[in-house]
Amino acid sequence: MTRSTERPAVTTPPTTDPDEATALRHQLADQLTADGHIRTPAVDRALRTVPRHTFAPEAALAAAYANDIIATRHREDGTITSSISAPWLQAAMLDAARIQPGHRVLEIGSGGYNAALIAELVGPTGHVTTLDIDPTVTERAAQFLPRAGYGQVSVVTADAEHLPREVVPNGGFDAIVVTVDTWDLPWIDALADGGRLVVPLRLHGYHWAIGFTKEKEALHSDEPLVVCGFVAMQGDGAWSPNRRTVPGTGVHLSWEDGTPLKVDQLALALTREPTVTRTDITVGGQEPFDLLTLYLAGALPGFCRLKADPDGAHQVLNPPPPHWPAAAIVRGASLARLAHERLDDGDDGKGRYEFVVHGYGDHGRLAAQEMAEHVEIWQRDHRGAHCPLITARPVSGRGAAGPDHEPHVFAKKHTRITVNWPIVPGGTARPTVIEEVPAEGMQLS
8 A cells, every 4th residue: 555745736726705615516516416325424525525627627517527538648549547536426426335334435437526526425433434545546646635625535556456454344344345447346345334335336237227235245236237337457466358340340359258269260251241140029219128128148158249330341230339348149150239229209209129139150040039039038038127127246265257158247357246137027137327427328319
């Protein structure tokens, strides 16, 4: 555990009218309440109390209290590596953490503002530790927290993959809130029994903010999943997309979970027009279908995510958006990819679409039929479910994951994650969508 004594250059905040800042803070909280993002009085009080502008001196006062992110650190290529999260996202995650006065809470991914909100929730009898791998980020937090009146928060510079023993209290943390994209959950031992972990977890590249409760050394979700996107985890916990490029086509396939397959043999298939398998299953233009893609990721062996360069030498129809690669499966020298076709304007004028599956290669139609059958299973048995239930168990003592596909099981480095899909025939339950950095929606518009 280290903390640099050298202070980075920080913009001196302009003179701020405290009455104007207070009015903007209450206006933001009123907006979040009206939109249903604040669910508890404690989180409402915290958002009305903590001066967000103190943690963003570079931003204008109105921007500091906008319901949006504030980027605070970039790489040379412009990629955001640290930000103050959108207030509606913070409200949702803090409510899910169920933080109470007197709790001991760890925040992974620092910046200061969210730690100050947590400090308000735990009160004078609790304690907050905020941790980040980037010393520039923690130095900002170490400056701004006392300036805002929260000097009691412990600021730690460390790799979250290896929590320093001295920061973990006896019995573990009552809650851990993670504010960076993570592929795995190495913090089960640091959490008290009955404690809460709220984390943006990646499952085959899909990002979900999930609230877990620890029980008998395992984590169990018990709330709807929230679609999200955060800045990426750094250090030893950084995730790999396991991307492979099909030669000469500009098509890229990623196996973030699961064993990457050979792709060279797909080159010929992807330069030919695909077959189209229809499903007769429709979705509205503004209706999220994230749960379908999560279902396919767990159900189908050989599942991967597909990106296609717009000027590539391929026949990929309707190339997927760059921030949301398509769901695909590889079957030898053939491939199938989930797509959609617009049918009409829909009742709301925002469009009505049918799920279709494109098949490439000599056996592409068979692969497409296989994927379409699972779309139909999701429609029949799971589309009406409130949400799937996620369980994460430590892998210690289990040995390395085998190559065989286990339906709806994601084998990570530290944990084995199981997705349980309740059978609820019919219905169109929709998950909550939260957009963070970068915004990665799956709505058809």
